[in-house]
Amino acid sequence: MTTTSRAVRRKSRPAAPPDPARPFLPTTEQIRLLDPAGTPLPAHPDYPVPPVEALVELYRRMVLGRRFDLQATALTKQGRLAVYPSARGQEACQVGAVLALRDEDWVFPTYRESMALTARGIDPVEVLTLLRGDWHCGYDPAVRRTAPQCTPLATQCVHAAGLAYGEAYQGRDTVALAFLGDGATSEGDFHEGVNFAAVFKAPVVYLIQNNEYAISVPLSRQTAAPSLAYKGVGYGVPSERVDGNDPVAVLAVLTRAVAHARAGHGPFLVEAHTYRMEPHTNADDAARYRDADEVASWQDRDPVVRLETYLRDRGALDDTTVARVAAQAEEYAADLRERMHDKPTVDPLTLFDHVYAEPTPQLVEQRAQVRAELAADQEGAG
């Protein structure tokens, strides 16, 4: 070794290798394409504004979604539903996610995604079956490509990974989108799901609606991470943060996430910052854990108003269209109200029909017992 080469080595350190985590890290600021007042921000290089027709449709379904949500809350107060977890304030996430998908893609919703399911075109009565109480899942998940609404937290994250992998395994380009909330990111199944999806390069989009609360527990008790979007980097999953009350940004980010998954690059994780305007459910008292000023501050970031302002300013929406959409929403709610008014008929004998493909001898015996009880009741009543 010569003196010269030693001198050279002393002078120049080898260049630091590129940070291998960089491709997975979210942007430090939430992706935002509209300001809270609905004024467009400068164009973002990675997230072009979606076509205006898509945004008008997004607006329409958000208005219908909000009306549905209000109606469901009203139905709860009238005793038609056992309980209803509202998603008011989260319309951009609920509807934007669904619009980013194709019909043949799969959705893995939680109990708070009723609005997303109606936006997907599922009959609202079938969506509310779970909460009305005549069965668990009211729609046909296989036909609707929509899993039953998941009440256990985060378990659907693993199902989405498996379904997406299974579809790809069989040569189909289906994408699975799993909804979850901020609280669910603390559950083990979230981590196992994201990890499985990453290891098997499964085409899944994980959409975390961070609405600041898991019932009463604030985000600060769920995580010490700078944001939930940083959960992806540990699994090698590209992740992004988006203003969840900016419908244009939500659709833009999810469109890119879905395209990433469909192209075979594996899962993508999105954290949408939003806010639950209502209590956890009608049975909850939010005043015990958050103050009115906080709720009011989010009123100014209403995603429906924000999109309407933007579309009006662009000349893509006028009074006539707004009125027509409002009328559609009223009609939708009236139809739902009317159909939910009828008490559904339930048949206790169907309790034994879907436990196994064929009932066990024990279930056959129990069915006969219930049948006899029902007959005796009828005789007694007659």
Next chain:
Amino acid sequence: MASMTMAKALNAALADAMLDDDRVVVFGEDVGQLGGVFRITDGLAARFGDKRCFDTPLAEAGIVGFAVGLAMSGLRPVVELQFDAFGYPAFEQIASHVAKLRNRTRSALTVPIVIRIPYAGGIGGVEHHCDSSEAYYAHTPGLKVVTPATVADAYSLLRSAIDDPDPVIFLEPKKLYFASSEAQLPVRTEPFGRAVVRRPGTDATLVAYGPAVPVALAAAEAAQAEGRDLEVVDVRTIVPFDDGTIAASVRRTGRCVVVHEAQGFAGVGAEIAARVQERCFHSLLAPVLRVAGLDIPYPAPMLEHTHLPSVDRVLDTVARLQWDDQPDERWVTVG
């Protein structure tokens, strides 16, 4: 007829199922190149490729949840949870999703998954490797719970499990993995829901399943020398349960002892005893007794023989079946 081990028969069942149906995929921890810690999946990855038989991240809820998704996409997953107690992290997936998806969706979505679990003790295993966890699963409607005791049943019941439209918890007795017996594969034995009389007898019925079956058979042999002719019934499928075969046997013999390794309290034996007395009350000449594991956490290897049902303990229990019409001293004194 060739002599083979239960491990070999299970391996052959997986291979034959994969050959017959390309929707069958096998996965879990160490099941790929290694062939499983008990070698039950030996050679499958090499033969069928690493898309059909593959290793997963080390996460049991992930394995089972992933299987749910795969089944929803139309595949037939067969997963291995490496040891009984390692199944507990997957319990929520099993109890809340695997077992209930058909019911929640009125049969629109079904998840025909086989969850293979090496279970029970008697092999000198350290803690968390020897649990008899069948009661947790049998208590969960929507699951079928199966455990073979013979080499032929190991093959046939596993094939039936993979063909079954419902999810099956397939419990493989570790202690019997390397026990050999005569079997000619492929073999099909009795279907799910049928218990089988392994040894006919006239004086009392021993009801057992999985690793307790050889113990019951050995006890019956020993009893023969003492002049008592015991019948041994192998339950085979805990769910669906065959009341008919067991009740018919007890009605014939008039006496019944249930034998299993799991702790007795709130165990499957309690269920069987209750069902037998409901159905055979007027034929019973003595109370239905149980020989079960002690109500303790599974003991350390050097103490496990005290915990496990033994031939002597079965014989002692049989001796208490009121052969001379005297009430059982044990219950009289405790009041």
